[in-house]
Amino acid sequence: MERKIQDAMAEIKRGASEFIGSDYIASLVARYYLSAERFVVKAGFDPTAPDLHLGHTVLIQKLATFQKYGGNVKFLIGDFTATIGDPSGKSETRKQLSSQEVLDNAQTYKEQVFKILDPKYTEICFNSKWINELGVGGLVNLTSKFSVARMLERDDFEKRYKENRPISIIEFMYPLLQGYDSVALNCDIELGGNDQKFNLLVGRTLQRAYGLNKEQSVLTVPLLEGLDGVNKMSKSLGNYIGVTEKPYSMYAKIMSISDDLMWKYYDLLSVKTIKEIQDLKNGVHKGDLHPKAVKEELALEITARYHSLDSSLEAKREFDGVFLKDELPDDIPEMEFQKGIWICELLKLADLCSSTSQARRDIKGGGLKINKQKIMDENYKFESGEYVIQIGKRKFIRAIIK
DSSP, X not given: OHHHHHHHHHHHHTTOSEEEOHHHHHHHXXXXXXXXXXXXXXXXXXXXXXXXXXXXXXXXXXXXXXXXXXXXEXXXXXXXXXXXXXXXXXXXXXXXXXXXXXXXXXXXXXXXXXXXXXXGGEEEEETXXXXXXXXXXXXXXXXXXXXXXXXXXXXXXXXXXXXXXXXXXXXXXXXXXXXXXXXXXTOSEEEEEGGGHHHHHHHHHHHHHTTOSOOOEEEEEOOOBOTTSSSBOOTTTTOOXXXXXXXXXXXXXXXXXXXXXXXXXXXXHOOSOHHHHHXXXXXXXXXXXXXXXXXXXXXXXXXXXXXXXXXXXXXXXXXXXXXXXXXXXXXXXXXXXXXXXXXXXXXXXXXXXXSHHHHXXXXXXXXXXXXXXXXXXXXXXXXXXXXXXXXXXXXXXXXXXX
């Protein structure tokens, strides 16, 4: 029994940044092994954009790990708090969303998370249910449970306060309402990103204040670097891998990450055990395994999770054909443009480059091919016709010039 608990805790802690209350979690896992009694584990998601990327799924993967060891997951969609906007890590107040935007985005989340989570042990919750029931009196009572001085201990609030930049009262409400979610759901454990630590600790404080006779344990996970290996995965930076991307695109993007970053992706995204991952590392270190083969295994696993095994194998076949035989992908998106368009403008409009300046740099670096021919002329303009345009090894578009 003791060995089983140790192994479970090792998997739970894997890849985590910080762990508060590990003894309590170990006791919950032990209780599950002895009596099959499950415990409540929660993570909140504000549906501020319609689609998830792999950076978001780090937290969801950890929820799935807890399900293996007795966790009943409360997948909390912050339909109320998303209309406020969480300022965590932000230098200014975040734009508030309309209720309809939140509900539309929440629906796509519900469709995507069950590619990872076990529906049998997952409950989708919306925090508007209990927050709307609080009423004015309940909200006033909630504000009495926490001081302004404590609120200003949060790094982003403290910085803005010292710099005389505005902090709205509604922003103070966000961590209080997130903490109240833990009261309403009677949480045993709450998960969040590094930037959520303060909010997660507020939940512990409020559970005591409301007489729950418990303090939820807290586990934070690191932010996942994107394809550039430097910045966190983000749609705005263009370094993301979306969970709804087509199989070839997903597979190719995973294959593009560095060998060093690959191991972090394994730790945070793979369902392989710690021992299985260590065996792969040992194989690479001894020279028995090539890093490319190990990366292919990761790309196949993740692509199959969001599509199917057959789709992931087809993506690998297509990828190998493109990279080893200089073939073109089977599924190239098409866009129409007007005759005379400048190559740099086309690359920007097609989202092959983030800006015309980046397009110039890619062309000068030899990264542009038009109909499989390398083009170095940054002033190139198109005549009427059909062109297959390639930037780097994995970005393609079929341009119809009218």
